[in-house]
Amino acid sequence: MQTIEHVIEQATDFLEQGQAKKAVEVLSRVQPQHENNDELIVLLAEALSENHQSRKALQLLETRAKSDQVGGELILALGDEYYAQDQLQAARDSYQRLVSDDEFGAEALVRLGLLSFSEQDYAAAERLFLQALEADGRCVAALNSLGDLCLEQNENAAAKAWYLKAIEADNEDVEAAGNLAELLYEEGQFPEAEHYARQALEQDQTYAPAWLTLGYLHLDQDQEREAARCFETFLRWEQSPAASDIIIEVKAVLGALRD
Template identity: 30%
Template sequence: MQTDERLQEGIAAHRKGDLETAQDIYLEILNKDPEHADGLHFLGLLHFDAGRADSAIDLIQKSLENDERNTSALNNLGNILKIVGEPKAAFAAYVRAVELDSRHEEAWKNINVLLRASGDYDEILTIMSEIVRLDPDNPNAWHTYGLALMFTGSKEEASDAFEKSLRFDDPKAPQALWRARVLSALGRPDLSKIHLENIVAADPENKAAHYHLSAVRGDDLQHAPEDYVKTHFDKFSDSFDEVLEGLGYRAPELVAEDVVALAGQKTEPFPDVVDLGCGTGLCGPLISDHCGKLTGVDLSRGMMEKAAQLNVYDFLVEGELVSFLSSDLPTRFDLAVCVDTLCYIGNLRPFMKALAGALKPGGILVASVEHLVDDSGPEFRVDASGRYAHTPDYIRKSTEEASLIYKTDRQEVLRKELGQEVQGLIFQIQKPEAN
């Protein structure tokens, strides 16, 4: 049997999880040819699957010494280096892969994930400018070039790069919607609108594109459509925590700080607590020590499945917040937390009214919102990201209209997005004590 055929048998066994058979075949090949590049490459992957990362890296590097143009091996080496905590070395492997094959989709995706962590924008800008010169209709190269330009503060040049990536790519491409939204955030709503219209025309069922097009046009939107939020976060659930970590996301910790301070004023935990828009459960573990029973509510089943794995929620409920709060609840709540969820609701009045009915007398809400600093215009506004920002006066007004007490607020940076700090408010609301 030819070596290539034998290698394919080993790969097939490897994919089925039969590591012993796969290893025997890889070693058989390497006994005949110790320098066999693919044999070394796949044995390295097997070692990694068996928990031997160091030897996996050594084997794949040796494979590349024998076949330095193997872009799959470079990409896999980058993946392993990233997992073991060597992002700069991983980034270098991915960059080398696209230098050899400018259409290597997976390597481009990995570069974009690690671009901010690499920090060496001058080098990547030099590489990207050469790649787009040699391959001028490469949407992935223009996308990465745009990211690097954006991170260095070159907004106009970044807009041009993202516009080219949209022009040369399929409007149904996974990154198309993100690029179109970024154009608006970079000050080009005209181009954003054109490309969002192209995306909607190519994919009329794309609810997210319809919503963001409405936002860019300035349509009167009271809240994000329920099916958009559900679909968006179901798709996002697997990578949600990792992505937010890369954004320096602080909202759960900031809300939890207030909860801990409130708990310090009590001798017992809050008996009944609800985490409104619990997502993957980022806030739950931070407050669970101060909760008698903790209920999580979210619209996304995918997110709740992640939250369930934490084993900190006593109950998890799939549903929309206002509908949940307005329902025939088995108990009212002593404490509610709402982290980065009200940013998908513009008009807060229905939420506040429902909250008033769901809190016990003296019950408290601790929540975060994005801060609309300009109070000379509308009281709330949706931006290109599809999230709403609110003025403090509007939050206070909608609170008091629901016969609730607006207790405190403070300004904080919630995260970074597109290289800019996102300003937010952490605020507390209380239901009056019973007479």
């Protein structure tokens, strides 16, 4: 009989391979016997959401969140699911439950900042990201978010500095390396951009934004075969509905390369 640890590992592998349906199947079989296992429930909710069962994912998280012994990881996941379903006040309420938590307070503050960011309240977003850093000076999510905030306001030098601080805090952070690669590409610093894109992929071969940056780097240098390979890999791993516009654009570029 499989241990719960093995089931979680197997489901995680399925999700990383883009097989959300299989992840749902293996987790659903054992979930009734592990109703208090927050790690399993969070993973099952993620799999359900990726399998286009967002309502069921939210119901699962809401049910568990009513427990007196629910963990911070699940509350964050609940807030994230509310956010994904545009229930912003419910998301804010969930994150607010954790702002004083020693372990999850910094992450909750970052999430609250991202809500303000999405509402274009940049001053509030910056204040919350900096509060997160006060709670945890090495909070990579806060450092990356400050970089994104600066980039949104065309403060490229400041954005670059925040991304570099994120890499300094965690040199295995995929998002910081990917963000920096994209920024350097936009500035025409191709060798440096390629360095950070490949650094991101060393940590996670499925990180689609880095493949996209590499694709455009090769395209701009007339390396069409390499560009096509990178774009194809990007399309393999990028499944988010939020990326629909860039997916259409990349498919059009690929079509032109094949003609």
